[in-house]
Amino acid sequence: MSEQKRLLLVSKFAFYPPHWNAFALSCKRYGVRGSVIAAAPPELPKVHQQLGWVESEAASKEPFVDRIEHLPAGSRSSQRRWLAGVLNEIQADHIWLQQEPVEKLSMQVLAHYQNDPRPVIASAVCENLFRRRNVFKRYGRTRRWRRLDALLATATPSIEAIQNAGMPKRVPATPLVAGMEGPTSIPTALDLNELQIGIAPKPDDFVVGFAGRIVEQKGWGVLLEAVARLPETFKVAFAGCGDQSQQLKQRAMEAGLRGRVAVAGSLPKDQLWRFYRAVNCVAVPSMTRPKWKEQFGGVLADAMAVGVPLIGSDSGAIPEVIGSAGVIVPEGDVQSLSRAIKQLAESPETRRRLSLQGRLRYDSEFSMSAYADKVAQGVGLQHADAVSPDLDVGRRVA
Template sequence: MKILVIDKTAVLNSSHERYERITSHAEVELCVFSPTSWHEHMRQVRAERTHHPAYRIELGRTFWNGSYSRGFYLTGLKRCIRDFRPDVIQLLEEPWSLFAGQAVKYAKKIVPDCRLLFYTWENIYREGTYCSKIDFLHRRVEASVFESASSGICATETAAEVLSRKGFSKPTPVIPYGIPSRFIAAEEEIHRRQARPLSEPPRIGYIGRLLEMKGIDTLIRALTKVEGELILLGSGEAEKDLRALSADLGLEPRITWISAVPPEEVIEHLRSLDVLVLPSRTTVTWAEQLGRVVLEAMGSGVPVIGSSSGSIPEVIGNSGLVFEEGNEKELAEKLGSLFENADLRRGLIQLGWEKVRDRYTWRSFADDLIHHYQSLLNESQA
């Protein structure tokens, strides 16, 4: 089975764990196509990996670098499809992106019999609108991709529901992304964390971009109603306003601000916490799509509390606590119950770790993808 994956985030070395898992399947021959460079994690990244012994890596230059919806490849993609001639093309793209439209155009001409799939995170249904000045073009691209695709892979159940509302009637399996294996603690470490007493004062953490839609102001206000030290790790355009809010509330001595750190350093900060909070707030155009940091915390043995925004309740399930987004009083109550109830903390640590171990690994992602690809290919041969 020859699989071509088109993935802008493959410029990051950390993205390649999923491809190593895919190529652990003996029947797979894999090629990964990505940009020569891409604006990712608020920085311009040149492809950190250009060779791998287990699979091919091909690169192409892009136009509108950093734009997920309006960018497209200037070089390399057509040649890659022509030379590799895949049985399966997996687009890690929304079906309305110009990258997806470009790939479909080439695939129809060069490998018309291949199985083509896209990947979607979109969890808000917006009839005919795409948050862009070129909505008309995105509508045409999406219609073309829907017609040509054999399947749409969904990050969450909510994303599958959105595809259904858009009229996409082909298979839409939910195959969520995994998290890096370094965030999945050994069982012995989980037992140690369950036995560990709370820090004094308890360490409450948020890790991510400091943006208005992330609801960090709700977390800061909740801190006025509960004991604890707040650690905010990240940077972003809302930082100035958040610092002003913390000063107005007299919370400056209780908040530690840490600028964004390299991905490999996040885990040490995460493991220092007693609880991680993701207080995201839904806007007209956005709701939390997965909350990867929640999964990283659960895998590391850190209890989590998340808001009701987007897919957070689906991801957390019974493995953490959920509060109504924007409700600082309820968030403070959830924090208080977690701090006061050691049995609750131990139970959530266990449930969270088991959920990530069983559902959100790159091995699970790869196994489910390959099984789905094989079923599509078998149908075409029947």
């Protein structure tokens, strides 16, 4: 019997549940041994914090895990020496860099294997705006990036951005490599009246949902204006918080909106699933800014997982992520957004079709099962070695 292959995950996000679960599922499904090199994680936005963090001690006890190492503090040269020693000991056959290619740790891994073609190395890319470098630094990055065997991008705009930053176009790039954990069963709808958050929907009302950060670039103001132009039977419910939360609450009390706007704040994930089920559609009206545009939009995958129709702007990755599961409107266009909401309200058949398309799209593109398979294929794991699908993690149950 041949020796098991070894898969190495390198990331400061290694223990963020969607990434860890995709890694775990890949190891189990493809019958490989797993190791992790983790760097200190950054502080996550609240919308991501609610998913928690996998404890490395618990992760180390998984039967497929060989070792877990944490990048020590110290100078760049001392870290480089430490990393070289660990990489030589692990002897990985496949490496998943689940962080941007521009990250220092990613560059150090690529430098270590610059003249060693043996491990297959794939890097994630999520950002879609990269800072310009001078010609010498750009050349240095491009030289390192030539060692990559694959790019695993959240969407096509990320591929285009990293190629503009110097990524060789000969490195194969795959979009829509991202996953979110769906609920284990379709949740019951949350009774918005119970939350006492400013609205009491009636059976004939049409409620638009918004989940995410309450900041300008997420387009909450555009959504309020769009709803204000519609009859009073149209209402909007917000789940999330941010720098402009107080501004949102003040706007909700204006004439034409009073009694039509619910502000729930941040909800625990179990309640957020029920929130999605309580609204008639979810709007993601993000707006591009000089230093930001939508990279993926986890709320899109969430809504698809529970079959909620989507309306999204054309900012960044949104159109590609939504696909056939929703309606796209020009970003910042209040009239188009208002019209799209009204048309969905008037067509139960369209809502049913988008609900079905969303569930199918989640299962095929953004479930943990789909995410793990895309990662495995990106790092060169052979499907012939795959084992029982019963090992799936985070799979949505209808």
